[in-house]
Amino acid sequence: MSLAIILFIIASVTTVIAAIQLAKYGNGIAESTGLGHSLVGLVLLSAATSLPELFSSSSASFIGNVDLSFGNVFGSNMTNIFILVILDFFVKKSPILFGASQKNVMTGGIVILITCVTLLMIFIGLHPDLQGYDHWYFSLVLLLFYVGGMIIIYKYEKANLSDDSADHEKTSSSMTKKQAVTGFIISSVFVFGAAILLSYSSDIMSQYKIGGKALGGTFVGTLFMAFTTSLPEIVVSISALKMGSRDMALGNLFGSNLFNLAILSFSDGFYRLGSYFREVPLKGNAFSIISPNHFISGLIGIIFIAIVLSSLMLRRKEKHGPLGFDTLTIGILYIASIYLLYLLR
Numbered sequence: 605m606s607l608a609i610i611l612f613i614i615a616s617v618t619t620v621i622a623a624i625q626l627a628k629y630g631n632g633i634a635e636s637t638g639l640g641h642s643l644v645g646l647v648l649l650s651a652a653t654s655l656p657e658l659f660s661s662s663s664a665s666f667i668g669n670v671d672l673s674f675g676n677v678f679g680s681n682m683t684n685i686f687i688l689v690i691l692d693f694f695v696k697k698s699p700i701l702f703g704a705s706q707k708n709v710m711t712g713g714i715v716i717l718i719t720c721v722t723l724l725m726i727f728i729g730l731h732p733d734l735q736g737y738d739h740w741y742f743s744l745v746l747l748l749f750y751v752g753g754m755i756i757i758y759k760y761e762k763a764n765l766s767d768d769s770a771d772h773e774k775t776s777s778s779m780t781k782k783q784a785v786t787g788f789i790i791s792s793v794f795v796f797g798a799a800i801l802l803s804y805s806s807d808i809m810s811q812y813k814i815g816g817k818a819l820g821g822t823f824v825g826t827l828f829m830a831f832t833t834s835l836p837e838i839v840v841s842i843s844a845l846k847m848g849s850r851d852m853a854l855g856n857l858f859g860s861n862l863f864n865l866a867i868l869s870f871s872d873g874f875y876r877l878g879s880y881f882r883e884v885p886l887k888g889n890a891f892s893i894i895s896p897n898h899f900i901s902g903l904i905g906i907i908f909i910a911i912v913l914s915s916l917m918l919r920r921k922e923k924h925g926p927l928g929f930d931t932l933t934i935g936i937l938y939i940a941s942i943y944l945l946y947l948l949r
Contacts, residue, residue, distance in 0.1 A: 608808035615802035616832040619656045622794035623836035626652040629791060632784030650859030653840055654680075655792060656833035658867050659799030660806075664825070665871040666878035669807045670890045671898075673871040675825020676833060677864045678901035681719075682826070683834040684857045684864075685908040686938045690838065691845055691853060692931040699928025701915040704850045710760045711858040712913045714753040716906050718865045721749055723902045729892030739889050743869035750866035802829065820949040822895045827942055834860075854912075861905075897948050904941045908934055 630652030651658075657680050664672040692700045725742045810824040837860050844852035872890040879886050887893050915930040922928070927935065 608805045608812075611801055611805035612809060612828070612832075615798045615805060616835075618794060618798035619660075619802060619832060620835045620839075622791045622798060623653060623656050623833075624839055625791040626655055626788060626795060627836060627840050629779075629784050629787035632779040633781065633788060636779060636781040636784055650856070650863045652788075653836040653856065654860045654863040654867070655795050656799055656802075656836065657830075657864050658870060659796045660802045660829060660833055661867050661871050662874040663800045663803040664807065664821075664829075665875040665890060666881075667803065667807060668875070668878055668882065668884065669803070669810065669821045670871065670875055670893055671821030671895050672803065672806055672810060672825040672829065673875075673890070674868065674894050674898050675822045675901070676829045677867055677871070678898055678905060679826030679830025680834050680864050681715075681861045681905040682901055682908065682938060682941070683830050684837055684861050685905070685912065685934060687834070687838050687841055687857060688854075688912065689927065689931045689935040689938070691841060692927050694842070694845055697923065698921055699915065699923050699930060700845075700850060701854075701912060701928070701930060702919060702921055704854050704916060706916050707761065708851065708854050708858060709913055709916055711757055711855065711862065712909045712916075714757065715858055715861045715865070716909050716913075718746070718749050718753060718862065719902055719906050719909075722746065722865055722868060723899060725891045726894065726896075726898060726902075729889065730894075730896055738886065739891065742889055742891050743872045746869045747866060750862065750869075753862060802832065817949065820895070822897045822901075823945050823949040826901050826945055858909075861909075897945060900941060900945060900948070904937060907937065 657676060661673040661676045664670070664676065688700060695703075725739070725746070729739060729742070806824050806829045807821070809828065810819050810821045812819050837857060840856055841853040844850075844856060868890070875890040876886065878884075911930050911934055915928075920929060
């Protein structure tokens with residue numbers, strides 16, 4: 605067990621360092637090609653900070669621990685919104701969401717919609733009367749929802765363009781397109797290697813027993829693995845906040861959540877691929893063999909975003925103490941949900 609913890613720490617540090625470089629080079633690609641605010645830029649930058657989730661969830665599914673994979677995705681989505689609690693400490697006078705644009709409501713609403721679709725797929729997959737059916741089309745439907753959501757967001761942003769030149773950093777003057785692409789690829793390789801190590805060590809840690817009961821893939825994935833793979837989002841969001849762009853910080857978190865949900869399609873694919881190589885018969889798809897406890901983290905993620913959207917619409921100005929009412933509520937719910945998952949492990 606001690607070796608697994610050491611490997612987990614090594615993989616975590618490597619993931620954070622490499623993912624931060626991914627975000628930097630991803631921004632360099634967007635700037636050097638003039639696509640910083642286009643659909644390509646949005647996909648690239650959100651994917652850059654979510655590559656740790658992609659590789660770690662895919663490798664976890666490949667070795668057969670689907671609960672670890674789904675826990676990582678839903679847990680990362682919870683953690684990404686919990687990051688707002690951390691950011692709110694750095695903002696004085698007014699809550700962090702008070703200064704954010706209501707344009708973010710569109711992205712948040714799409715994240716809620718796709719999360720609901722994902723939970724519906726899990727419900728169908730776990731239904732007793734449908735056990736054993738191979739719902740192969742689930743992954744395809746999820747990907748189509750993601751692509752459709754990105755197209756809607758792009759068209760909405762394009763129709764509501766404003767003068768946000770303050771958000772443009774001239775990184776292209778110090779980084780060529782070739783340097784950015786090369787750096788992005790090298791960083792991706794490091795993230796890929798760290799993700800495999802992270803999944804392997806997390807799989808061992810999930811079997812560790814406390815009080816005679818194993819921690820389980822759902823709990824380890826939702827807490828430890830998810831927090832580690834969400835560290836790049838924390839760094840990028842804090843950097844955006846220091847630049848004075850609350851929209852950039854919130855957009856990064858919402859965009860990462862959207863990409864994370866699409867990762868579940870890859871998780872299902874790698875589960876099938878892993879079953880083939882391990883010569884283990886398929887018992888259905890990935891959505892039909894996971895723990896029902898993922899409903900909790902999925903619903904909590906929806907509640908978190910609903911709180912954020914209500915704050916964006918109501919424009920609360922009050923901030924009593926270091927946190928606003930919205931971020932305080934999110935913080936309490938996050939701790940309570942993690943504790944509940946620990947009890948249900």
